[in-house]
Amino acid sequence: MNLAVSEITQKFNASLTFKIFSICFASTHIPLLALITYLVTGFRSEAIPVLGTVLGATLIGTAFCLASVWMLIKPLHEIAKTVETYRANGAVKPVRSKRTDEVGVVTNGISVLIVELDATLSQLRRQATTDVLTGLGNRRWLKDIGSMEIARAARESTAISVVVFDLDHFKSINDEFGHDVGDQVLMAAGATIQHNLRPYDIAARIGGEEFCLVLPRTGTTAAIAIADRLRKELAAKAIGPLPAGRVTASFGVYRGDPKSESLKVMLTAADRKLYSAKNNGRNAVHWAAARSVSGESVAS
Known part of the structure; x- marks a missing residue:
C-alpha cells in the first residue's frame, strides 16, 4: 500500500x-x-x-x-x-x-x-582579444582599450604614454634555432612584460615580434624607466639555447597629448622612435613627447 x-x-x-x-x-x-x-x-x-x-x-x-x-x-x-x-x-x-x-x-x-x-x-571574447602565445592582448583589443584610456586621460587631464618595442634580430633566432625557440622567446617576453607592469597598464602583442604598452597616468620620465627596466630584464634572460644577452629589444617611447592626439598618432610617433633605436645600434630606448607636453622631457 x-x-x-x-x-x-x-x-x-x-x-x-x-x-x-x-x-x-x-x-x-x-x-x-x-x-x-x-x-x-x-x-x-x-x-x-x-x-x-x-x-x-x-x-x-x-x-x-x-x-x-x-x-x-x-x-x-x-x-x-x-x-x-x-x-x-x-x-x-x-x-x-x-x-x-x-x-x-x-x-x-x-x-x-x-x-x-x-x-x-x-x-570566445578572451580568445578574440588575447594573443594565445604570450597571454597579452592583441591589436584589436589594444585599439579598443587604448582609445578608452586616451579618452579618460583627456577628461581627467592626466598624462599618458605609449611604448612600442621590437625584439632584435628575431628572424635570425627563428632561422638558426627554429620556431620552437622563437616561441619560447615570445612567451618569455610576454611573461617579462606582465611581471613588470602595474595593474592598470595595458600590454599587447601587435605583430610577430612587436609589442605595445599603453601607460595611463605616466609621464615621459616614468615611461622611459619602465621601458629601460624591460630592456634590461630581457637582455639578462637565458632562454633555451640562447645565452643571456642574445635576446634584446629596441624601444620607442612617446608621451602623447590625449586632448589632441589619437592612439594611432601616438603609436606612429612611438614607432618612429623605435626605428630610431634600431638604426642606432639596437637594445636601446629612444623617446619623444608631444609639443604641447614636451616641457617635461627633451626628445631623443
Missing part, C-alpha cells in the same frame, strides 16, 4: 499534465461539493441562499485555480526574468527549481544553458 502511494506521489510530482488535471478537476467541482454540503447539512433550499452558496464556491474555486496555476508557472516567470536580465546587461542569475515535472526540467535546463552560454561567450 505504502509503495503504491509512493509511486503515485512520484508520478504526480513528475507530471505537469497530472497536476493541471488535478487543479482543473478540483476547481470545477468545488461549487458542486459546496452545494451538496449545503443541502446535506439541512440548510434552506430556497433559490437565493443556494445561488449565493454556488457563487461563493465558484469564486473560491477560481481563486484556487489561479493560485495553483501561478505556483505551477512561477519558475518559468523567474527564468523569463533571468533571460531578460541577461539580454539587457549580461548579468547571470542562476535559477534552481526542486520540482521534477516538465516546468522544473525546463527551468533548470535553461538556467544551466544560460550559465554555459555566458562562459562560452566569455571564453
Whole structure:
C-alpha cells in the first residue's frame, strides 16, 4: 500500500499534465461539493441562499485555480526574468527549481544553458582579444582599450604614454634555432612584460615580434624607466639555447597629448622612435613627447 502511494506521489510530482488535471478537476467541482454540503447539512433550499452558496464556491474555486496555476508557472516567470536580465546587461542569475515535472526540467535546463552560454561567450571574447602565445592582448583589443584610456586621460587631464618595442634580430633566432625557440622567446617576453607592469597598464602583442604598452597616468620620465627596466630584464634572460644577452629589444617611447592626439598618432610617433633605436645600434630606448607636453622631457 505504502509503495503504491509512493509511486503515485512520484508520478504526480513528475507530471505537469497530472497536476493541471488535478487543479482543473478540483476547481470545477468545488461549487458542486459546496452545494451538496449545503443541502446535506439541512440548510434552506430556497433559490437565493443556494445561488449565493454556488457563487461563493465558484469564486473560491477560481481563486484556487489561479493560485495553483501561478505556483505551477512561477519558475518559468523567474527564468523569463533571468533571460531578460541577461539580454539587457549580461548579468547571470542562476535559477534552481526542486520540482521534477516538465516546468522544473525546463527551468533548470535553461538556467544551466544560460550559465554555459555566458562562459562560452566569455571564453570566445578572451580568445578574440588575447594573443594565445604570450597571454597579452592583441591589436584589436589594444585599439579598443587604448582609445578608452586616451579618452579618460583627456577628461581627467592626466598624462599618458605609449611604448612600442621590437625584439632584435628575431628572424635570425627563428632561422638558426627554429620556431620552437622563437616561441619560447615570445612567451618569455610576454611573461617579462606582465611581471613588470602595474595593474592598470595595458600590454599587447601587435605583430610577430612587436609589442605595445599603453601607460595611463605616466609621464615621459616614468615611461622611459619602465621601458629601460624591460630592456634590461630581457637582455639578462637565458632562454633555451640562447645565452643571456642574445635576446634584446629596441624601444620607442612617446608621451602623447590625449586632448589632441589619437592612439594611432601616438603609436606612429612611438614607432618612429623605435626605428630610431634600431638604426642606432639596437637594445636601446629612444623617446619623444608631444609639443604641447614636451616641457617635461627633451626628445631623443
